[in-house]
Amino acid sequence: MKKRVTIAEIAKRCNTSIGTVDRALNNRSGIHSETKDFILQTAKEMGYQTNPIAGALSRKKSIRLGIVYCENHADFYDYVNRGIEQAAKELLIYGVEVTKWKTKNLSWEEQLELLESIDLNSYDGFAINSAGMQTDAILNHIVDLGIPVLTFNTDAPATKRFCYIGANARQAGNLAGELIGKLMGQEGKVAALGSFLATNSFIERFIGFYEVIQREYPKITLCPFSECFNDTKSAYHETLRVLEKESDIKALYITGSAGTVGAIEAIKELGRKDMILVGYDITEPTIQALKEGWCTAVLYQDPYFQGYHAVKVLAKHMLEGFVPRSPLLTVDTKIMMKYNLEECENTALFLS
Amino acid sequence: MKKRVTIAEIAKRCNTSIGTVDRALNNRSGIHSETKDFILQTAKEMGYQTNPIAGALSRKKSIRLGIVYCENHADFYDYVNRGIEQAAKELLIYGVEVTKWKTKNLSWEEQLELLESIDLNSYDGFAINSAGMQTDAILNHIVDLGIPVLTFNTDAPATKRFCYIGANARQAGNLAGELIGKLMGQEGKVAALGSFLATNSFIERFIGFYEVIQREYPKITLCPFSECFNDTKSAYHETLRVLEKESDIKALYITGSAGTVGAIEAIKELGRKDMILVGYDITEPTIQALKEGWCTAVLYQDPYFQGYHAVKVLAKHMLEGFVPRSPLLTVDTKIMMKYNLEECENTALFLS
DNA sequence: ATGAAAGCGCTAACAC
DNA sequence: GTGTTAGCGCTTTCAT
Numbered sequence: 025m026k027k028r029v030t031i032a033e034i035a036k037r038c039n040t041s042i043g044t045v046d047r048a049l050n051n052r053s054g055i056h057s058e059t060k061d062f063i064l065q066t067a068k069e070m071g072y073q074t075n076p077i078a079g080a081l082s083r084k085k086s087i088r089l090g091i092v093y094c095e096n097h098a099d100f101y102d103y104v105n106r107g108i109e110q111a112a113k114e115l116l117i118y119g120v121e122v123t124k125w126k127t128k129n130l131s132w133e134e135q136l137e138l139l140e141s142i143d144l145n146s147y148d149g150f151a152i153n154s155a156g157m158q159t160d161a162i163l164n165h166i167v168d169l170g171i172p173v174l175t176f177n178t179d180a181p182a183t184k185r186f187c188y189i190g191a192n193a194r195q196a197g198n199l200a201g202e203l204i205g206k207l208m209g210q211e212g213k214v215a216a217l218g219s220f221l222a223t224n225s226f227i228e229r230f231i232g233f234y235e236v237i238q239r240e241y242p243k244i245t246l247c248p249f250s251e252c253f254n255d256t257k258s259a260y261h262e263t264l265r266v267l268e269k270e271s272d273i274k275a276l277y278i279t280g281s282a283g284t285v286g287a288i289e290a291i292k293e294l295g296r297k298d299m300i301l302v303g304y305d306i307t308e309p310t311i312q313a314l315k316e317g318w319c320t321a322v323l324y325q326d327p328y329f330q331g332y333h334a335v336k337v338l339a340k341h342m343l344e345g346f347v348p349r350s351p352l353l354t355v356d357t358k359i360m361m362k363y364n365l366e367e368c369e370n371t372a373l374f375l376s
Numbered sequence: 377m378k379k380r381v382t383i384a385e386i387a388k389r390c391n392t393s394i395g396t397v398d399r400a401l402n403n404r405s406g407i408h409s410e411t412k413d414f415i416l417q418t419a420k421e422m423g424y425q426t427n428p429i430a431g432a433l434s435r436k437k438s439i440r441l442g443i444v445y446c447e448n449h450a451d452f453y454d455y456v457n458r459g460i461e462q463a464a465k466e467l468l469i470y471g472v473e474v475t476k477w478k479t480k481n482l483s484w485e486e487q488l489e490l491l492e493s494i495d496l497n498s499y500d501g502f503a504i505n506s507a508g509m510q511t512d513a514i515l516n517h518i519v520d521l522g523i524p525v526l527t528f529n530t531d532a533p534a535t536k537r538f539c540y541i542g543a544n545a546r547q548a549g550n551l552a553g554e555l556i557g558k559l560m561g562q563e564g565k566v567a568a569l570g571s572f573l574a575t576n577s578f579i580e581r582f583i584g585f586y587e588v589i590q591r592e593y594p595k596i597t598l599c600p601f602s603e604c605f606n607d608t609k610s611a612y613h614e615t616l617r618v619l620e621k622e623s624d625i626k627a628l629y630i631t632g633s634a635g636t637v638g639a640i641e642a643i644k645e646l647g648r649k650d651m652i653l654v655g656y657d658i659t660e661p662t663i664q665a666l667k668e669g670w671c672t673a674v675l676y677q678d679p680y681f682q683g684y685h686a687v688k689v690l691a692k693h694m695l696e697g698f699v700p701r702s703p704l705l706t707v708d709t710k711i712m713m714k715y716n717l718e719e720c721e722n723t724a725l726f727l728s
Numbered sequence: 729a730t731g732a733a734a735g736c737g738c739t740a741a742c743a744c
Numbered sequence: 745g746t747g748t749t750a751g752c753g754c755t756t757t758c759a760t
Contacts, residue, residue, distance in 0.1 A: 025435075025436065025437065025438045025471060025473075026468060028737090030736095030737055030738085031737070031738070032737075032738095040746075040747085041746065041747045041748070042737090042738080042739095042747090042748090043739095043740090043746065043747055043748070043749095044745080044746055044747075046738075046739070046740090047745090047746085050739090054745055054746080055745065055746080056745060056746090059745085059746085074738090075469065075736095075737055075738065076469070076738095077429055077432045077433050077469055077470070077736090077737080077738085078433055078736070078737035078738035078739090078752090079737080079738055079739075080429045080738090080752090081429050081430055081433055081736085081737080081738070081739090081751095081752045081753065081754085082737075082738045082739040082740080082751075082752050083377075083738085083739060083740090083752080084377070084739065084740060084741090084751090084752085085377065085739090085740085086377045116378055117427065117428070117429055118429070119377060121377075195715065195716075198715040199713065199715040199716050201715070202713050202714055202715045203713065206559055206652075206672055206673075206713070207558055207559060207561075209559075209561055236715065300558075320558055321558075333726070336727075337727070340727070348726075348727075349725070349728075350725075353726060354722055356710075356716065356719040356722060356723065357716055357719075358708075358710065358711075359710075359711040359713075359716075361551065361554050361555065361558070361711075362554055363547065363550040363551040363553070363554045363588065364547075364551050364708065364709055364711075367708040367709075370706055370708060371708065373701070373702075374685070374700075374705060375688075375689070375692070375700075376701075380753090382752090382753055382754085383753070383754070384753075384754090392730075392731085393730065393731045393732070394731090394732090394753090394754080394755095395730065395731055395732075395733095395755095395756090396729080396730055396731075398754075398755070398756090399729090399730085402755090406729055406730080407729065407730080408729060408730090411729085411730090426754090427752095427753055427754065428754095429752090429753080429754085430736090430752070430753035430754035430755090431753080431754055431755075432736090432754090433735095433736045433737065433738085433752085433753080433754070433755090434735075434736050434753075434754045434755040434756080435736080435754085435755060435756090436735095436736085436755065436756060436757095437755090437756090
């Protein structure tokens with residue numbers, strides 16, 4: 025049984041009491057800043073590490089975490105949600121309580137309104153699915169209140185959030201480029217559909233794709249990109265339009281979730297099982313399409329994992345002062361096809 | 377703060393002391409079997425759940441876990457190892473101590489000898505990378521001693537192990553079939569190289585592949601399979617031989633790790649970047665080959681994850697009596713290509 | 729075979 | 745501002 029330094033030992037060394045050491049270590053009020061500094065210094069010298077187990081056992085009032093996200097597309101956020109719940113369940117015994125708020129969409133207006141309605145001071149930490157720079161100020165305000173903020177799923181890089189957990193859209197795009205390049209036998213014509221007006225991540229997914237096709241697959245031609253607003257209907261029409269205009273298209277790349285569904289519908293209508301179609305996300309329609317062969321593969325950025333670790337990392341930060349080595353914790357992009365579909369369920373069930 | 381049932385409450389209800397309740401709950405000696413039954417019954421009725429936090433804090437002697445595996449191919453087991461270490465690190469504070477033993481190869485002779493040399497009774501649980509049915513008897517013996525056993529990486533399904541964590545080789549084969557089918561544009565000739573004399577899992581990886589190609593890709597021809605003993609040199613020669621004999625082969629599927637490396641060497645020698653090559657595992661040579669384009673993709677069954685969760689689940693079993701809903705905990709098969717290579721590192725670094 | 733009691737390392741309330 | 749103390753829910757030892 026390994027022995028750690030305890031607050032009692034620090035107290036003895038500092039000729040003070042555990043109460044004061046506790047005040048210093050947890051920056052509670054009612055302590056001389058000199059004594060505090062001295063204690064902190066000594067604690068560091070002694071290699072003190074907080075013992076979350078003892079904390080959990082003695083804690084009377086729970087640590088309250090607030091999670092702010094949205095529910096715009098159910099399939100994705102349903103998994104995020106399950107990850108959050110599982111983490112919350114595991115943390116209950118540590119005296120950690122998780123409160124969730126969802127906006128209807130990932131819009132900054134809604135998010136701002138929501139955040140303003142929250143009594144920030146009754147929470148000890150926040151995990152936020154940033155809705156864009158417009159909410160940066162309030163995120164910083166929260167941090168200034170002494171409440172740590174972590175972003176997940178979408179980042180707010182210009183804020184004082186202590187870390188971000190989520191996908192790297194550019195890299196997902198790179199992978200899409202490689203996958204499609206290889207599926208096409210390294211030659212032919214490919215069309216990309218995406219929303220270039222919408223979220224930054226869609227654009228990144230495109231840029232990453234473009235980069236790789238351009239650099240590594242010289243025999244592949246990329247058609248002019250189509251705007252489809254990450255909207256099922258537009259994507260459907262746009263797909264039909266593109267395929268009609270350019271008859272020899274061999275592959276389609278769709279950068280958004282809803283767009284993927286629309287493209288699938290179009291492909292299905294045309295009966296083009298020969299089309300190589302790579303899109304994003306596991307949703308009811310994409311699952312169906314993968315099973316039936318209307319979709320070649322989708323890229324998937326484990327929402328369960330994102331939700332789960334957003335909460336876990338935030339809790340670890342509160343409980344043990346954990347700070348990841350890199351503020352950017354990147355979630356894997358998975359290539360999902362028919363025969364690894366069940367895996368999404370696997371992960372969610374692993375420890376429950 | 378949620379309140380749980382405590383042993384003190386159980387004691388009161390049973391008109392006994394916490395000492396006796398503790399004896400009953402942890403089947404310690406020195407208790408009347410009648411009182412024990414009564415207490416256990418009452419505890420269940422009251423919905424008692426053990427509090428691992430309190431246990432961890434009060435525990436004087438640590439819970440000792442023994443992990444038995446091998447180091448035959450470094451690249452793979454290095455990650456298994458890191459997973460084990462990370463889990464061990466996280467569990468230290470719970471008073472859990474992890475001891476590891478590795479055999480040179482995954483041979484039942486070595487494993488048997490190793491297991492026989494261990495003083496089983498000084499451990500509270502084992503995680504074992506089964507080396508085959510020949511060690512089933514001793515695994516059962518351990519369980520009969522009252523020491524729980526979990527298998528990982530390779531299962532021992534006929535034993536009393538309480539669960540298995542590892543890959544589903546058949547399903548990995550299915551995925552390989554789908555991937556290769558799609559990469560080939562659903563037609564052409566493919567050759568499979570594997571070791572049909574070696575481990576069961578290689579055969580399963582082949583069967584799964586065969587199944588899918590047969591059923592879903594009628595225009596793909598599968599060449600007679602080549603035996604390559606999962607040995608780099610044989611695979612190299614076999615690849616050259618096959619490609620010479622059958623000139624129109626478009627894709628190669630290799631069921632083993634070492635075999636993949638051999639096939640890559642052959643392909644490289646022939647300068648056949650056009651060849652579609654799908655094999656197994658992330659190793660120095662496969663990383664290199666993916667980067668340079670000599671290998672299309674490899675399938676990868678997250679060894680870090682396997683090692684990490686083998687230890688975590690075993691500990692959870694000891695600490696909280698956790699038993700997974702299914703005794704088979706299946707690890708995802710990942711499709712790795714050039715642009716998601718770094719992910720192997722990501723996962724390992726996530727919480728450290 | 730059973731009970732009583734002393735911790736484990738903290739938190740939080742209270743006293744000074 | 746600082747010290748003291750009573751737990752948190754177990755494990756373990758010692759006494760009965």
